[in-house]
Amino acid sequence: MSDARADADARRLGRVLPVERWPDADEASRMRWFSPRALGPRQAEQRTWIPAMVPWRASLEGEVTPAVLSWYRRFALGRPGVLVVEATGVRDVPSGPLLRIGHDRYLPGLRRLCREVREASGGRTLLLIQLIDFLALKRRPTRERFFLRFLIVDRALRLRAATALEEPECLELPEDDFRQRLLALDPSQEEALLSPRQLEDLRRGYRERVTDTQLPEVRDLPRTLPGRFAEAADRARRAGFDGVELHYAHAYTMASFLSRLNTRTDGYGDSDAGRLRLPLEVLAAVRARVGDELVVGARLLGDEAISGGSRIEDAERASLALARAGLDFVSVSKGGKFEDARAPKVGEAIYPYTGPSGHECMPTVRIEGGCFGRNVPLASRIRLALRDAGLDTPVVTAGGIASPWQAEAILDRGEADFVAAARQSLADPDWLLKTRRGHGEQVRRCFFTNYCEALDQHQREVTCQRWDRLDLDELPAEERSRDGARRLTAP
Ligand SMILES: Cc1cc2nc3c(=O)[nH]c(=O)nc-3n(C[C@H](O)[C@H](O)[C@H](O)COP(=O)(O)O)c2cc1C
């Protein structure tokens, strides 16, 4: 189907935000969205922003590959004001084809990445890298593996079994026989026997939490994480990035410390000050290590969008505290949590964007209330709180940004300082340049139906349905996905 036909169909189905008229080049040159804005020690040439998107193109050792270089080069050719490299692990532990920055051996690849982006953008795009820490996550086990291997058999479990099954012999059975007895249970009996946590491990897969302070490595996170983030930020500096974005959002370690669900009683949870303590200590360690020459910002949640989770008031408080401590920008996201995610199939890992909070994070056109600019009110509240406190810290908004006039109106109303577009930039990495040059009618519009997100969920190379089959036959193997069926970068 031609691009024009696809666009017409998408408009008819309400999948794109209509643009009655695209700006001509002269109008575009006067738009705020394409005007400069200070970002910490740097000046962004525009207030356009491409937020972090994991494309699953790193090597299994977490190294930059040629496919990673092409992915970022493609975005840089469209010359956004700011481009954020995907969530990159601060630890040096195996984590699949996710980028890592936890050791100096990653420096040569990251340096190449910075050079590639500078060259492709003509030095016009500021390049940041998102730094992430995450805790252990296991695939959902078969019942057999769970009952015969993973489940910890203790006195409490035997007592519950003896009572629930009315089988006192459960107290004395040899461990192997007891495990076989549990495996033979009808799944409807599991709830009476297993603790809520064990049930979750069985039905959703084992997942470590920041409140698991019985585990030494989790207890010690406040001691280990500031150094890890600081080292990673220093590597980003040495590699040539303009700055780092601390990942304090979604389902990962730092967001879990900030969450109202963090009940740690060691001074790093359980109160506003406790929940904020580690995020502040990480920021302080990063700043002490890299000084003022690097942009240091954070992405955090304006609303966790889960039961009992943090709300906008918590996000305002956190943003104020971090900005007072010297944070250079606040990028506001929403949801994306494990707590309400759909149970994965056996053999798969839970994915934090499958439940209601996940749908808030990457909203589709099917979401009630509509996806376009959905999260702007959160950014706006945070920006207002910062300005009321006399702070000029820039605020970034993302979520359903699909047209230049929409971005312009957000800036005009003072709801954000940078307006970010992830999926629209994936659908057409040239869309900012086309708009600036007055060729907006040529923009390939995003459908906001999350074909890309489904690929992300299964850790398959992320591509866009709008271009991944185009001219496939003409491409060499290295420019196609592993199965050869999709092109890896936009034409
Ligand atoms: C494939 C994909 C990967 C993403 N990876 C990240 C990530 O690494 N870090 C992050 O903070 N957000 C990530 N996001 C969320 C986006 O940055 C963005 O917040 C979200 O898609 C909503 O913006 P949009 O409507 O412009 O797409 C990802 C989104 C997509 C579609």
Ligand code: SF4
């Ligand atoms: S695949 Fe993703 S980026 Fe492409 S049109 Fe669909 S939602 Fe938009």
